[in-house]
Amino acid sequence: MVRYLVTSALPYANGPIHFGHVVGAYLPADVYVRTLRMHGEEVLYVCGADEHGVAITIGAERENRPYAEYVAHWRGVIKSTFDRLGIRFDVWSGTSISPNHAELSQDFFRRLDIGGYLLQREEEQLYCTTDARFLADRYIAGTCPNCGYPEARGDECPRCAKWLNPLDFADPRCKVCGSTPEKRKTRHWYLDLPKLRDEKLGEWAAAHEWKPNVATFVANQLKEVEPRPITRDMHWGVPVPEDRARGESGKVLYVWFDAPIGYVSFTRDWAEAHGAPDDWQKWWRSPDTRLVHFIGKDNIPFHCVVFPSMLWGVKQDYVLPWQVPANEFYNLEGRKFSTSQGWYVDLDEFFARYDADTARFYLLSSSPETKDSDFNWKDFQSANNVLLADTIGNLASRVLKFLEKYYEGKIPAVSAEHAAEFDRILLTECGAFADPGAALLDFRFRRGTEDLASNARVANVFVDRVAPWSLRKTDPERAGAALATCCEWLALLAQWMAPILPGKAQRLWTMLGNLGEVGEQRWPQLPVAGAWRRNLSGQRIGQVDVLFPKIEDAVIAAEIDALHKRAAATS
RNA sequence: GGCGGUGUAGCUCAGCUGGUUAGAGCGUCGGAAUCAUAAUCCGUAGGUCGGGGGUUCGAAUCCCUCCACCGCUACCA
Numbered sequence: 001m002v003r004y005l006v007t008s009a010l011p012y013a014n015g016p017i018h019f020g021h022v023v024g025a026y027l028p029a030d031v032y033v034r035t036l037r038m039h040g041e042e043v044l045y046v047c048g049a050d051e052h053g054v055a056i057t058i059g060a061e062r063e064n065r066p067y068a069e070y071v072a073h074w075r076g077v078i079k080s081t082f083d084r085l086g087i088r089f090d091v092w093s094g095t096s097i098s099p100n101h102a103e104l105s106q107d108f109f110r111r112l113d114i115g116g117y118l119l120q121r122e123e124e125q126l127y128c129t130t131d132a133r134f135l136a137d138r139y140i141a142g143t144c145p146n147c148g149y150p151e152a153r154g155d156e157c158p159r160c161a162k163w164l165n166p167l168d169f170a171d172p173r174c175k176v177c178g179s180t181p182e183k184r185k186t187r188h189w190y191l192d193l194p195k196l197r198d199e200k201l202g203e204w205a206a207a208h209e210w211k212p213n214v215a216t217f218v219a220n221q222l223k224e225v226e227p228r229p230i231t232r233d234m235h236w237g238v239p240v241p242e243d244r245a246r247g248e249s250g251k252v253l254y255v256w257f258d259a260p261i262g263y264v265s266f267t268r269d270w271a272e273a274h275g276a277p278d279d280w281q282k283w284w285r286s287p288d289t290r291l292v293h294f295i296g297k298d299n300i301p302f303h304c305v306v307f308p309s310m311l312w313g314v315k316q317d318y319v320l321p322w323q324v325p326a327n328e329f330y331n332l333e334g335r336k337f338s339t340s341q342g343w344y345v346d347l348d349e350f351f352a353r354y355d356a357d358t359a360r361f362y363l364l365s366s367s368p369e370t371k372d373s374d375f376n377w378k379d380f381q382s383a384n385n386v387l388l389a390d391t392i393g394n395l396a397s398r399v400l401k402f403l404e405k406y407y408e409g410k411i412p413a414v415s416a417e418h419a420a421e422f423d424r425i426l427l428t429e430c431g432a433f434a435d436p437g438a439a440l441l442d443f444r445f446r447r448g449t450e451d452l453a454s455n456a457r458v459a460n461v462f463v464d465r466v467a468p469w470s471l472r473k474t475d476p477e478r479a480g481a482a483l484a485t486c487c488e489w490l491a492l493l494a495q496w497m498a499p500i501l502p503g504k505a506q507r508l509w510t511m512l513g514n515l516g517e518v519g520e521q522r523w524p525q526l527p528v529a530g531a532w533r534r535n536l537s538g539q540r541i542g543q544v545d546v547l548f549p550k551i552e553d554a555v556i557a558a559e560i561d562a563l564h565k566r567a568a569a570t571s
Numbered sequence: 572g573g574c575g576g577u578g579u580a581g582c583u584c585a586g587c588u589g590g591u592u593a594g595a596g597c598g599u600c601g602g603a604a605u606c607a608u609a610a611u612c613c614g615u616a617g618g619u620c621g622g623g624g625g626u627u628c629g630a631a632u633c634c635c636u637c638c639a640c641c642g643c644u645a646c647c648a
Contacts, residue, residue: 012647024648053646136646217643220574228645255646296648297576306645328576329642370584371577372641379583382597390610398607405606446584450596457611464612469605483606546608 010050013074029294034499048093053255091270101265111314126181142169190227290322328368342570365449393547412480
């Protein structure tokens with residue numbers, strides 16, 4: 001039987017995450033996982049922080065904190081954002097704390113080496129004697145040999161956009177301490193991607209059915225792959241295994257190499273925590289597993305080429321990715337999110353004022369599935385007020401308040417005759433409805449949010465058409481049956497809402513007088529006349545309250561104003 | 572430079588392998604209704620589907636080219 005192993009890109013423990021990260025790799029994954037579970041599928045959702053790499057050591061040193069403490073801090077901050085958004089992983093760990101991670105990463109290295117997929121090369125790099133470390137390209141400044149710009153970065157000149165080699169700088173400078181680095185020779189291991197491609201990956205990737213935006217990209221990547229360095233001279237990270245070090249010391253695995261292995265090591269952590277240490281194998285080494293990586297587009301090469309190469313190259317029967325839903329980028333009001341430039345949404349303030357479910361809904365409804373898109377405050381307000389409050393929330397209010405007022409808060413009976421009549425009207429004469437789950441399982445999250453609104457609209461049309469407020473005076477039984485039909489529909493709506501709006505779905509569920517968790521319901525089939533009602537008649541409804549409060553214009557205006565003021569203040 | 576993406580009604584976007592009068596939501600305007608969070612429902616608005624060329628009986632949908640915007644180019648989605 002098929003099972004789904006879902007991962008979200010490991011967030012780098014070097015700062016807070018913003019809505020761009022959330023909408024790119026985490027929220028859609030969470031919604032996907034919830035949807036799968038309601039469909040009765042077996043799912044494991046894995047994530048954790050990526051905690052190695054130079055950027056982290058520099059960040060920590062700037063703050064004068066031990067590396068471990070520094071990454072623990074950001075690991076916690078990031079996790080709390082996920083918690084507030086209702087993004088629930090089955091495992092959340094970190095590459096520096098996972099008890100399995102170092103050993104497993106070394107195991108990958110060892111097996112790749114033994115298999116002949118690693119190369120060793122000697123090269124010159126710039127070494128900062130003050131900081132006692134080799135410098136990554138981006139931490140070197142100098143005068144651009146191409147255009148003479150004095151503040152060029154080691155990887156690229158910001159003025160002439162020329163791709164640079166920092167060894168070509170006449171006046172290299174360490175961007176961290178300002179001193180002049182010296183050239184030193186060092187030996188490093190490289191992953192032989194061309195060989196891996198020729199033996200397996202090329203064929204696999206060509207045969208694989210990628211999403212359209214990923215397919216061409218992968219094909220091009222494979223054409224041009226080159227061996228890629230997988231070690232670095234530093235002390236923060238997973239050490240190169242001694243038995244393969246060949247006399248080299250002071251080297252760790254490059255962060256990109258160990259990071260994706262985190263998916264596997266965290267799964268092992270999870271298995272051990274559940275008292276079944278071998279369980280991870282079922283997820284990673286069974287052909288029945290569908291491995292789904294949620295990532296942003298910048299991660300496509302890793303997840304479609306590099307990591308699969310590693311997984312295959314160790315010859316341990318690891319599964320290769322089944323789908324890699326990659327999103328484009330998400331901006332804020334037309335500009336890139338940038339903490340340093342004050343162009344961001346403070347998530348603590350955000351969640352103090354707004355509902356997490358509303359955020360989930362809006363983020364998905366505006367998510368960058370086919371092209372870059374924006375978080376836009378006015379659109380956020382509109383999504384809440386128009387789609388959630390007016391269309392969905394008000395539907396619940398108008399129906400349930402009516403029942404409270406005239407039917408003693410009980411869902412009325414429906415005769416077979418009335419059921420047939422109202423099924424016909426609701427299902428064939430009130431507009432189109434769709435199964436949002438189908439869209440969600442197809443990674444079309446935007447579409448899923450649209451379906452939700454459309455489905456609520458169908459019931460609004462139904463209410464208007466049947467007009468129970470006047471019918472009640474002439475035929476209260478029929479009016480009651482119409483309202484009961486609406487309750488049945490609301491119960492469906494609550495289930496449809498559950499993956500995207502888990503909290504609100506649950507409230508609607510209990511408002512209808514249902515017990516238990518809506519998220520634990522079996523995903524409903526698309527309603528068919530005569531076979532879709534749960535038969536809620538006689539059930540006492542719960543307390544009816546406003547499902548989605550509106551957001552006032554002034555509140556949004558203040559947000560936009562604050563954003564611009566903050567940006568102006570930092571520039 | 573290389574590679575990729577996008578350009579459809581005021582706004583945000585759907586339109587798979589080409590086929591009757593190009594669609595939805597929001598907004599606008601008019602009307603109906605009054606159960607409801609002044610919510611809902613109905614109708615309306617006429618966009619040369621970025622420009623040009625080509626293939627075809629027929630293209631928003633395929634090909635070429637040009638323009639514009641965006642991204643990636645491999646350690647922060």
